[in-house]
Amino acid sequence: MVRSPRTRSTTERAHRAVTLQQVAEHAGVSIATASRALHGASGRAVGEELRSRVLAAAAELDYVSNAPAQALARSRSSTVGLIVHDITDPYFAELVAGVTRVARESELMVMLAATFRDPQLELEHLRRMRTQRADGLLLAGSGFTEPEFAARLAETLAGFAEEGGRVVCIGGHGVDADLVTVDHRYGAELAVAHLWELGHRRIGVVAGPAGLVTADQRLDGVRRALDARGARLAPRCVAAADFTRDGGHAATLELFTARPDLTAVLALNDCMAAGALSALRDGLGRAVPAEVSVVGFGGLPFTADLHPALTAVRLPVERIGSRAMELLLEPPEHQGARRIVELEVGLTVRASTGPAAG
Amino acid sequence: MVRSPRTRSTTERAHRAVTLQQVAEHAGVSIATASRALHGASGRAVGEELRSRVLAAAAELDYVSNAPAQALARSRSSTVGLIVHDITDPYFAELVAGVTRVARESELMVMLAATFRDPQLELEHLRRMRTQRADGLLLAGSGFTEPEFAARLAETLAGFAEEGGRVVCIGGHGVDADLVTVDHRYGAELAVAHLWELGHRRIGVVAGPAGLVTADQRLDGVRRALDARGARLAPRCVAAADFTRDGGHAATLELFTARPDLTAVLALNDCMAAGALSALRDGLGRAVPAEVSVVGFGGLPFTADLHPALTAVRLPVERIGSRAMELLLEPPEHQGARRIVELEVGLTVRASTGPAAG
DNA sequence: CTGTTAGCGCGTTCAT
DNA sequence: ATGAACGCGCTAACAG
Numbered sequence: 001m002v003r004s005p006r007t008r009s010t011t012e013r014a015h016r017a018v019t020l021q022q023v024a025e026h027a028g029v030s031i032a033t034a035s036r037a038l039h040g041a042s043g044r045a046v047g048e049e050l051r052s053r054v055l056a057a058a059a060e061l062d063y064v065s066n067a068p069a070q071a072l073a074r075s076r077s078s079t080v081g082l083i084v085h086d087i088t089d090p091y092f093a094e095l096v097a098g099v100t101r102v103a104r105e106s107e108l109m110v111m112l113a114a115t116f117r118d119p120q121l122e123l124e125h126l127r128r129m130r131t132q133r134a135d136g137l138l139l140a141g142s143g144f145t146e147p148e149f150a151a152r153l154a155e156t157l158a159g160f161a162e163e164g165g166r167v168v169c170i171g172g173h174g175v176d177a178d179l180v181t182v183d184h185r186y187g188a189e190l191a192v193a194h195l196w197e198l199g200h201r202r203i204g205v206v207a208g209p210a211g212l213v214t215a216d217q218r219l220d221g222v223r224r225a226l227d228a229r230g231a232r233l234a235p236r237c238v239a240a241a242d243f244t245r246d247g248g249h250a251a252t253l254e255l256f257t258a259r260p261d262l263t264a265v266l267a268l269n270d271c272m273a274a275g276a277l278s279a280l281r282d283g284l285g286r287a288v289p290a291e292v293s294v295v296g297f298g299g300l301p302f303t304a305d306l307h308p309a310l311t312a313v314r315l316p317v318e319r320i321g322s323r324a325m326e327l328l329l330e331p332p333e334h335q336g337a338r339r340i341v342e343l344e345v346g347l348t349v350r351a352s353t354g355p356a357a358g
Numbered sequence: 359m360v361r362s363p364r365t366r367s368t369t370e371r372a373h374r375a376v377t378l379q380q381v382a383e384h385a386g387v388s389i390a391t392a393s394r395a396l397h398g399a400s401g402r403a404v405g406e407e408l409r410s411r412v413l414a415a416a417a418e419l420d421y422v423s424n425a426p427a428q429a430l431a432r433s434r435s436s437t438v439g440l441i442v443h444d445i446t447d448p449y450f451a452e453l454v455a456g457v458t459r460v461a462r463e464s465e466l467m468v469m470l471a472a473t474f475r476d477p478q479l480e481l482e483h484l485r486r487m488r489t490q491r492a493d494g495l496l497l498a499g500s501g502f503t504e505p506e507f508a509a510r511l512a513e514t515l516a517g518f519a520e521e522g523g524r525v526v527c528i529g530g531h532g533v534d535a536d537l538v539t540v541d542h543r544y545g546a547e548l549a550v551a552h553l554w555e556l557g558h559r560r561i562g563v564v565a566g567p568a569g570l571v572t573a574d575q576r577l578d579g580v581r582r583a584l585d586a587r588g589a590r591l592a593p594r595c596v597a598a599a600d601f602t603r604d605g606g607h608a609a610t611l612e613l614f615t616a617r618p619d620l621t622a623v624l625a626l627n628d629c630m631a632a633g634a635l636s637a638l639r640d641g642l643g644r645a646v647p648a649e650v651s652v653v654g655f656g657g658l659p660f661t662a663d664l665h666p667a668l669t670a671v672r673l674p675v676e677r678i679g680s681r682a683m684e685l686l687l688e689p690p691e692h693q694g695a696r697r698i699v700e701l702e703v704g705l706t707v708r709a710s711t712g713p714a715a716g
Numbered sequence: 717c718t719g720t721t722a723g724c725g726c727g728t729t730c731a732t
Numbered sequence: 733a734t735g736a737a738c739g740c741g742c743t744a745a746c747a748g
Binding site: 375377378379389390393394397423424426427428429430431432 | 724725726727728
């Protein structure tokens with residue numbers, strides 16, 4: 001069985017890896033038997049005798065199966081795509097941890113891509129995931145409300161689904177796909193209720209960029225919670241900025257410039273809350289919580305080490321990630337029905353909130 | 359050209375994706391021409407006329423190339439593997455950010471895996487990356503000094519390299535591969551020098567688990583820095599624990615139980631430093647920096663928001679990640695020569711260090 | 717239980 | 733410049 005010695009382009013791999021073919025020859029069996037012995041599927045079991053001979057041969061030759069070839073033959077890549085906004089945000093890091101944990105247990109590879117909240121980039125990554133023929137897609141980024149983007153996203157996802165790919169969204173999306181989320185509005189309600197009970201009536205909101213579903217939901221929750229108490233969220237009581245620490249810092253300065261009389265600020269994510277604390281302390285010279293109370297959103301571990309320790313809406317982030325991955329794996333029972341998993345939110349009260357100043 | 363209608367197993371993708379074949383037919387050209395028009399390689403250029411017809415057909419049919427098939431045909435997967443210890447550690451998150459940024463620019467997919475500092479898991483992931491025929495491997499985890507593991511690691515990497523895969527390590531490894539790192543010893547030296555100048559003579563070290571190359575190097579740096587000043591690092595002045603926030607907390611308690619007279623503690627990573635601060639404040643009731651000074655290692659953004667703001671050895675983490683990815687892409691000029699890129703470390707002095715108490 | 721064989725979708729020689 | 737045909741490594745029918 002002579003192998004035709006085609007010349008190789010320089011970009012090609014230097015030496016070929018051991019193939020199933022070689023294992024089969026080495027074990028003196030057919031290639032099919034080798035495949036079955038190694039993966040135990042199709043055509044039922046293999047005789048004990050041959051099975052062990054194949055395994056021995058594989059071990060001896062240091063055989064490593066070729067996933068791309070398997071993917072081609074089975075039209076399943078054993079790979080899932082995970083798209084996040086910003087991995088340096090502990091929220092997404094934790095999410096990724098949850099996803100990868102389940103993925104490993106299921107012997108799936110995770111392809112990671114970050115959008116940095118750029119819709120264009122998101123579409124680009126999506127396309128790339130399609131190219132890779134990912135078996136599934138976890139969308140933790142996205143959530144842009146901009147209509148044209150939403151349309152293109154829906155289109156791309158439809159294409160992906162049509163080819164048999166599964167999609168699970170994390171956090172609110174305008175997309176018709178399975179969803180793992182929390183009740184962001186209720187979370188905001190918890191935060192407002194807490195502040196309200198402490199006597200706060202002038203509450204500012206450090207918000208994320210407009211046009212992100214999750215951010216909008218949280219803000220909406222604040223609004224409704226205040227409405228329910230006969231209060232109103234004045235426009236000047238909301239400052240929007242990047243969903244980052246520095247964004248939170250800037251937004252807080254802006255907020256207190258417009259409304260120096262605020263007694264509490266609710267940041268719509270943990271990173272922004274960290275920025276808010278810093279702005280209040282170093283930029284504005286307001287004591288927390290003596291003069292101003294601060295609440296975060298997420299409640300990730302690092303918020304316990306902020307100063308003062310942050311009161312925050314608690315999201316089960318690792319669970320969100322792992323549940324999303326699980327959902328991707330469980331075949332949907334009812335064809336076509338959109339599955340929605342809503343996990344619980346809570347409030348972790350720590351030192352950054354206190355009674356409203358006189 | 360009748361397509362044999364094989365029945366599909368249920369695990370297979372529902373509907374086939376558009377193939378190059380179909381694009382070619384739709385454009386009325388051969389499959390080879392379609393391929394060339396779409397990727398512009400091999401057999402030189404394609405006539406303007408046909409080229410645009412192919413492009414139009416591809417767009418019309420929403421053609422998305424099949425990466426596994428390409429990988430099989432070209433023996434290149436356009437995929438790199440990235441192995442980290444713990445993504446929830448901001449250090450690794452930042453590293454991942456650097457890697458993915460460059461990967462995107464180079465149109466490469468990144469497969470992420472986390473070891474949680476389990477050598478077994480690391481080997482398992484490595485194998486999986488081989489299976490995927492990753493073009494390259496970025497090893498940010500690993501760094502275990504345990505001989506048997508090192509041997510198996512070397513073996514696996516050798517196999518990977520033999521098949522044409524490239525490997526770049528991040529941080530010290532006992533592995534003979536290209537390396538991007540910093541001078542951890544010098545970083546430790548900076549920290550010790552800083553504390554020494556402030557008058558500290560009884561310095562404790564909150565160390566990571568033994569058997570990690572990086573941790574060992576940092577500890578060694580401390581040792582040498584103290585030696586150079588005629589001091590000694592007593593065994594009881596070193597407490598080891600997990601490289602995590604809680605590990606740092608526990609180790610600090612242990613440290614001060616054994617040596618209540620310490621005036622400074624150097625944590626060998628940022629997370630542990632966060633734990634140290636918490637232990638000193640809440641567990642031990644020692645004021646920082648009035649009674650005890652604390653230095654971290656990494657200097658990631660979040661350390662600025664700790665209380666007090668952390669003095670830390672500053673590592674260019676994002677750069678480390680991006681340089682590693684770049685190194686993976688640059689073909690080595692001198693065959694066989696191991697490339698080592700060493701990036702600069704510095705010291706960020708903030709509020710957690712001060713003069714040694716009386 | 718085991719072997720034979722036909723594709724999976726694409727890149728790439730080799731003719732034309 | 734274009735097309736025909738082979739093979740990449742593997743899975744899954746099908747035949748024994």
